Amino acid sequence: MDNRPIGFLDSGVGGLTVVRELMRQLPYEEIIYIGDSARAPYGPRPAQQIRTYTWQLVDFLLTKNVKMIVIACNTATAVVWEEIKEKLDIPVLGVILPGASAAIKSTEAGRIGVIGTPMTVKSDIYRHKIQALSPEMDVTSLACPKFAPLVESNQLNSSLTKKVVYETLQSLTGQVDTLILGCTHYPLLKPIIQNVMGPQVKLIDSGAECVRDISVLLNYFEINRSRDKQELRHRFYTTASAKSFADIAKVWLNRQVDVEHVTL
Amino acid sequence: MDNRPIGFLDSGVGGLTVVRELMRQLPYEEIIYIGDSARAPYGPRPAQQIRTYTWQLVDFLLTKNVKMIVIACNTATAVVWEEIKEKLDIPVLGVILPGASAAIKSTEAGRIGVIGTPMTVKSDIYRHKIQALSPEMDVTSLACPKFAPLVESNQLNSSLTKKVVYETLQSLTGQVDTLILGCTHYPLLKPIIQNVMGPQVKLIDSGAECVRDISVLLNYFEINRSRDKQELRHRFYTTASAKSFADIAKVWLNRQVDVEHVTL
Known part of the structure; x- marks a missing residue:
């Protein structure tokens, strides 16, 4: 037994999709969340900067005496998960391996799509992890640089968002039977993504x-x-506007949460 | 990546129920199995003896260069899992926590039954683990000393077995909505147990x-x-008759396996 909270970090609000699922599956666990919305998205940034920022978020969570850290951000997981896991003496989870593993179980045709930020796609980490487990899998990756900023600005269902999702995913439709939402922001756009990809495509929420x-x-x-x-x-922290964060959290978690602004 | 096999140990053939599930869910993993049928069942033995025997099985598996050890025996898990996990530098899994956790998720009325060997029931470990996670759960345990020997002698569907299961479980029927099969031998008797308990009772295969x-x-x-x-x-070892082990394995795993007799 350990009654300390679980720490979550993300470049912004995307990690709330993981928190929502945690609240559903493990409703008795306490949560500390830090979102770096002031510097989001991480996707287009150089790896060294992502590494520095992510360590700042980790250090912040450690001051809150967490028992486990969840890197609820694909980009940060791609760049620095293994290093953090190695250095800390508490368990550190990323979101990439669970997603890769679920996709392998889900696909029937062996054709898996991955959408993510430019850094996640450039790292090619999903292909690497999937093919290490299952060499015959065909993996097609696509960077969606416009998705995370739309979510951060709370445009979850605007006509602009629909247009962007439609145009971005065109090249993937009909090509895969399983699509990994390789950025924790993307489940917030799930209905639109499912609509564009078609009902037969299984979406994997990493x-x-x-x-x-x-x-x-x-x-x-x-x-x-x-x-x-x-x-x-539960305690939520953001490096940007507490009000914007709380607005999105209220919709997404279906509850009012206290959000505090912090400077790292 | 690590291409070494996973090691399984059990007091006898019961751990084959875990192996069958592993072959289904993770068909690309290689297995080393050691069953101590010559000294089965472990359930009625004193804790110190179970501890000694289990360490002998662990040491045997370590000579086979396994990457992980699964204590596919509830009795051994109850007595010595934590000690083995602490001492080895490879992951060591027991079967009790996964079963306890699944039962909590499954029960609707909060009334969980546990059947196991005398030692597992005496240790009260399922109640302890369940109530640590979820204090309001009602846990009723029942020792079934005759079940494992019937399985070890390959009487999976005899009229004697039906009679014994019926008589043993009488006091539990109608009392619980979820029943943990707290001995890896028991899934081999699952149809009979389900029949006695009724179709509305969810059986948890630890x-x-x-x-x-x-x-x-x-x-x-x-x-x-x-x-x-x-x-x-895959390689299977038993401390008793290789032929008897192979006969049960053939039925249960639906394949011919090579079994070697060993002396520990």
Whole structure:
């Protein structure tokens, strides 16, 4: 048993898609979240900068005495997950392996698509992880640089967003039977993405898949939170506007949350 | 990537129920199995003896250069899992936490039954683990000392077995909505147990649940086997008759396996 909170980090609000799934599957765990919206998106930035920023978020979470860190950001996972996991003595999870693993189980034709930020796609990490497990898989990756900024600005269902998603994904339609949403912002656009790709394409939410792994690791390391009556006190932090973050969180988590602005 | 085999140990043939599930979910992993049928069942033995025997099985698996050890035996898990996990520098899984966790998710009325060997029931470990996670759960445990010997003697569907299962489980029927098969031998009696308990009772196969955890930990520790064309060479060892073991394995795994007799 370990009643300390689980720490989540993301370049912005995308990691809330992982938090929502955690609240559903593991409602008794307490959450500390830090989103770096002031510097989002991370996707187009150079790797060294992503590394520095991500370590700042990790260090912030460590001051909050977390028992586990979830890098709820594909870009940061691609660049620096292994390094962080190696250096810390608490479990550190990324979102890429759970997504890759779920896609392999899901695909029937062996044709997997991956959409992500420019950095995630450039790193080619999904192809690398998928083909290491299953060499015969065909993996097609596509950078969607406009998606995360649309989500950060809370345009989840605007006609502009629909147009951008439609135009961006054209080259993938009909090419894959499984599509990895390789950025935690993208599940916020899931209905539009599903509509463009067609109902037969299975969308893999890398963040949701990651929560199943969180559950197993809480068991394995014996650090579940006791389900007593003690009230949970989730805490959310952002490097940008607390109000904007709270607005998106309210819609996405279907609850009011306290958000505090911080400077790193 | 790590192409070494996964090691399984059990007091006898019961762990084959975990192996069957592994072959289904992770067909590209290679298996080394050791069953201590000569000294089965472990359930009625004193804890110190179970501890000694289990360490002998672990040491045997370590000589085979395994990358992970699965204690596919509830009794051994109850007595010595934490100690083995602490001492080895490879991941060590037991079958109890995955089963406890799955039962909590499954139950609607909060009334969970556990059947197991005398030692597993005496240790009260399922109640302990379940109530640590979820204090309000009602847990009823029942020792079934006759079940494992019936399975070891390959009486999976005899009229004696039906009679024994019926008589043993009488006190549980109508009392629980979820029943943990807290001994890896018991899934071999699943149709009979389900028949006695009634179709509305959800049976939790602790071994099958454990395989989901194996998959997550292979990912987390990055020790999956590469899915290349290299042929798998599963190896099974028993301290009793190789022929008896092979007979049960053939029925249960639906394939011919090579079994070698060993003396520990």
